[in-house]
Amino acid sequence: MSQIKKIHTQLIxxxxxxxALVQEKLNLLKQNTHNTVNSLLDSMALELASKVDAKxxxxxxxxxxxxxxxxxxxxxxxxxxxxxxxxxxxxxYKSSYTATAIQKLLDAGAIPLVKENCDxxxxxxxxxxxxxxxxxxxxxxxLVGGGSSGGSAVNVxxxxxxxxxxxxxxxxxxxxxGYNKVYGLKPTYGRISRYGLMAYASSTDCVGPIxxxxxxxxxxxxxxxxxxxxxxxxxxxxxxxxxxxxxSSTIKTVGYFKNFIESEAISPQIKQDFLAxxxxxxxxxxxxxxxxxxxSDVLVSTYYTLAMAETASNLSRLDGTNYGARIEGENLKDxxxxxxxxxFSEESKRRIIGGNQVLSxxxxxxxxxxxxxxxxxxxxxxxxxxxxxxxxVSPVTPANPPKIGESLNDPLAMYLSxxxxxxxxxxxxxxxxxxxxxxxxxxITADKKKDAQVLQFANFLNDIL
Amino acid sequence: MSKIMTVDILSSIKGAVPSxxxxxxxxxxxxxxxxxxANNNVNNNNVVSLNxxxxxxxxxxxxxxxEIIVENFPKEKNGxxxxxxxxxx
Numbered sequence: 001m002s003q004i005k006k007i008h009t010q011l012i013x014x015x016x017x018x019x020a021l022v023q024e025k026l027n028l029l030k031q032n033t034h035n036t037v038n039s040l041l042d043s044m045a046l047e048l049a050s051k052v053d054a055k056x057x058x059x060x061x062x063x064x065x066x067x068x069x070x071x072x073x074x075x076x077x078x079x080x081x082x083x084x085x086x087x088x089x090x091x092x093y094k095s096s097y098t099a100t101a102i103q104k105l106l107d108a109g110a111i112p113l114v115k116e117n118c119d120x121x122x123x124x125x126x127x128x129x130x131x132x133x134x135x136x137x138x139x140x141x142x143l144v145g146g147g148s149s150g151g152s153a154v155n156v157x158x159x160x161x162x163x164x165x166x167x168x169x170x171x172x173x174x175x176x177x178g179y180n181k182v183y184g185l186k187p188t189y190g191r192i193s194r195y196g197l198m199a200y201a202s203s204t205d206c207v208g209p210i211x212x213x214x215x216x217x218x219x220x221x222x223x224x225x226x227x228x229x230x231x232x233x234x235x236x237x238x239x240x241x242x243x244x245x246x247x248s249s250t251i252k253t254v255g256y257f258k259n260f261i262e263s264e265a266i267s268p269q270i271k272q273d274f275l276a277x278x279x280x281x282x283x284x285x286x287x288x289x290x291x292x293x294x295x296s297d298v299l300v301s302t303y304y305t306l307a308m309a310e311t312a313s314n315l316s317r318l319d320g321t322n323y324g325a326r327i328e329g330e331n332l333k334d335x336x337x338x339x340x341x342x343x344f345s346e347e348s349k350r351r352i353i354g355g356n357q358v359l360s361x362x363x364x365x366x367x368x369x370x371x372x373x374x375x376x377x378x379x380x381x382x383x384x385x386x387x388x389x390x391x392x393v394s395p396v397t398p399a400n401p402p403k404i405g406e407s408l409n410d411p412l413a414m415y416l417s418x419x420x421x422x423x424x425x426x427x428x429x430x431x432x433x434x435x436x437x438x439x440x441x442x443x444i445t446a447d448k449k450k451d452a453q454v455l456q457f458a459n460f461l462n463d464i465l
Numbered sequence: 466m467s468k469i470m471t472v473d474i475l476s477s478i479k480g481a482v483p484s485x486x487x488x489x490x491x492x493x494x495x496x497x498x499x500x501x502x503a504n505n506n507v508n509n510n511n512v513v514s515l516n517x518x519x520x521x522x523x524x525x526x527x528x529x530x531x532e533i534i535v536e537n538f539p540k541e542k543n544g545x546x547x548x549x550x551x552x553x554x
Contacts, residue, residue, distance in 0.1 A: 080533065096526075096533035229519040257500040301493035308487070312476065319477065321548055326539035327548060333477070333550035349478055354487040356475040366492050370499055377500050412486035 002215040003162040004068050011067050018052040018067040022111055025069045028160050029114050034131040034141065036151035036160065038074040038115045039082045045069065048111045056439030065223065066109030070157045071164035073148075074115040075122065076102050077196040085198050086130035087120040089324045089343035098230070099196020101165065101207045101224040108223050113161060120345045121315065122169055122200040124148050124273035125414050126407045127176070129347045134404045138180040143401040146176030149210065153180040156210045163211040163220055169200045170303050171396075171421025173208045177433040178396035178441035183458075184210040185217050188449050189428035190235050192221075193228035201310035205305075214458050217432070218245055221451065240452045248460035251453065253438040254286055255389035257293040260420055265296065265398045270438045274395050277437040280464050281393070289389055291326060294378060296419035302378065303422035304415055305358055312355025315348070350411060376424050382427040386447035391457045394420050394443045398432050401440070430454045436465040 010016045022045050029037050072078060075085050077095035084090045098106070099355040106112070118130040127135035127150025135145030138157035146156045149166030153176035156164050166173040168186040177184025185208045194208040199205060209220035218240055256278060261271055282288050294302075320326030320339035327342055329335040344352065356407035358368040385392065398419060407414045420443065424431040430451040433441045444460070446453040473481035526534075540547040 079529065093537055094533050096537070232513045232517075232519070297493050298497050301490040301497075304487070305491050305494055316477075320539055322539075323534075323537035324539065326549075330550075332549040332551045336477040337473075337479050340477050344478070348483045349476075349481065350487060352476050353472050353478065353481045353483060354491075356472050357483055357487075358491065360470070360472070360475060367494050368520045369492050370497065374494070374497060374501050410486075411484070412489055415486070415490065 002063060002213050002219070003211065004216050004219055007068055007162060008062075008064055011052070012062065014056065017055070018049040019046060019055070021067070021160065022046060022049040022069050022113065025160060026114055026453060028158075029155070032142045034138065034154045034158065036114075036117050036134040036135055036144065036145070036154045038084055038086060038117050038132050038151070040114055041078070041081060041112050044081075045111050045113050050110065052364070053112075058126060058411065064219065065105065065111050068110045068162050069113045070105065070110050071114045071116045071152055071161035072102060073118050073152045073164070073166050075118065075167050075198040076165065077100055077198075078112060078115070083115065083198070084131075085121045086118050086132055087343070087345065087348070087391055088131050089318055089320075089339070091131065091325065093324055097196065098447060100228045102196065102226050104163070104226075105220070114155065116149070116155060116164060116458055118172075119148035119150070119347070120146040120347055121198065121311065122167060123311070123345070123347045123351055125175060125417055126402070127151060128404065129345050136404065137302070137401055142403055144179070144404050144407065146179035148176075149184075150176045151211050153177050153182055153184060154401045156180070156182045156212060163209055163216050165220075166208055166210050167175055167197055167200075168206045168208050168425070169204050170307060170425045171344055171418050173206075173210060174396055174421050174431060174433040174443060177210055178435070179401040181441070182210055182212055182434035183214060183217050183435065184208065184433045185221060185451075185454070186425070186431050187221060187225070187451050188430045190233045191237055191449070191451060192224045193226070193231040193234050195228055195230035197312040199310075201307035202314065203306065203310060204428070206425075212453055213243070213244060214434075214462065218242065218455055231463040235449075237449065237451075240455060242465065244361050244452050245455045245459050251390045251457050251460065253289060253389045254281055254391045254457075255289040255291040255385060256393050258290040259293055259295060260394055262302075262348075263296055263398065265416065267399045268401075270398065272393050273438040274442075277393070277442065277465065281461075284464060291385055291389070291392070293381065294423065296416065298374065299378070299423045300415055300419055301359070302374045303418070303426055304354070305367055306353045306426075308355035309359050310355070312352045312359065315352055319396035337459070347411065378423060378426050381427070382447070383427065390446065390453065392445045394445065395438050395440065396420060396443050399438045409429070432458050434458050434461060434463060
């Protein structure tokens, strides 16, 4: 059921006022029961809500997204609001401009309620690497909310927001969506502008929606998509129509990676449930192919090598000179290093140091350039696979969400838990998590720019699972 | 030019040392098979065409944008924005 359409109908039928709706959500968020809130945008939200109410009272028509309350991962610029990236370094940083994707939602009349907790600079898979307290899982608060867009997925799952905008570099939308049993889409790289998204790893960073239905994912994706001169990796795309999504007859062949399922790391239950799902797909007359793919350790290592190199470069601007916290040292260089040493989290420092290691002279050929070569091989393999199959299905994670506090001490285990999500990021492919098929959901992936096909197959699976 | 810079200098992080966990990831890359025939154009789809470059024009920031940029500056004295002492070495 589309939350957006449900609220829209309630608003136009005057069953609820927009102000009352926004106030109700703000009251829920204010309690911050799951540590999902970095800052509330209450005065902005209530002001916008009163304008929507005035339009309805005057008998004016409102658009589908007008008055719909949503959440924003705290890595997006929204002019005049704090944008902390859940970091100590940017704890008091205010956005001077608004991200393109968010501006498009504001232009459509959606109402931003909250900047949402996440792993600092996207560095993490549990939303524990944050100065705002570990995000608690929506289903079992003893478990992690997932990450890095943990606050966004939990807010959607708990109905604190109608939808939220997350960011996905190596699985940061798809994994928390799976952990909290909601939908989360990483679109094709370049479909949505990254302008105003705080950069983690620019070559895989994607903006995407988290919501409670495929229909809501479709609506929000359509609004945010499009070419933007301020992000020259963007491309123009066609609107995905509701009718298109309900037609799955074009999908004849589905593939899955045999080695993902035969891996020692996968939990027996997730494996069993995944294979049962494959049987249900076969039973509907769809051909299923087992595919060979790169080992998980190669995928994870390739992804992290490149992501660390890119984040080391992107975060080098955070030195306390022009914005963010500054701790004065004896001179400029000393000021840089004291500020960065004290204000970056351990995980962010680990990634920055790793990135500088692989970019430094003597190591770049052996590690960084080789990882780039592996990425090319991975992309080429995807291209070959999509000549054979229309869709690739995969579990989202090898295991269930860990307890809060368990992952932070073992970074390698956390990196390896991203085994099933990072490959699709390296391939720049559109991938959706649906909260069905296994305990932590299923990933549905299509070839580049075929985001519509992902939604079609998701719709089909919704009917059979 | 051959000055060796350690990761703590490169990263501007005091006492920075490589992490064992991260090194394990790098070891996987070192030992992986390199394909010399890999299509090096695969990831170049995002290259912007010369015909598609944005206009090279100066876009003036809005008043509020300028105000917030100044507000974000970490240190101010007598109306001036203060930076750390610059040294040359």
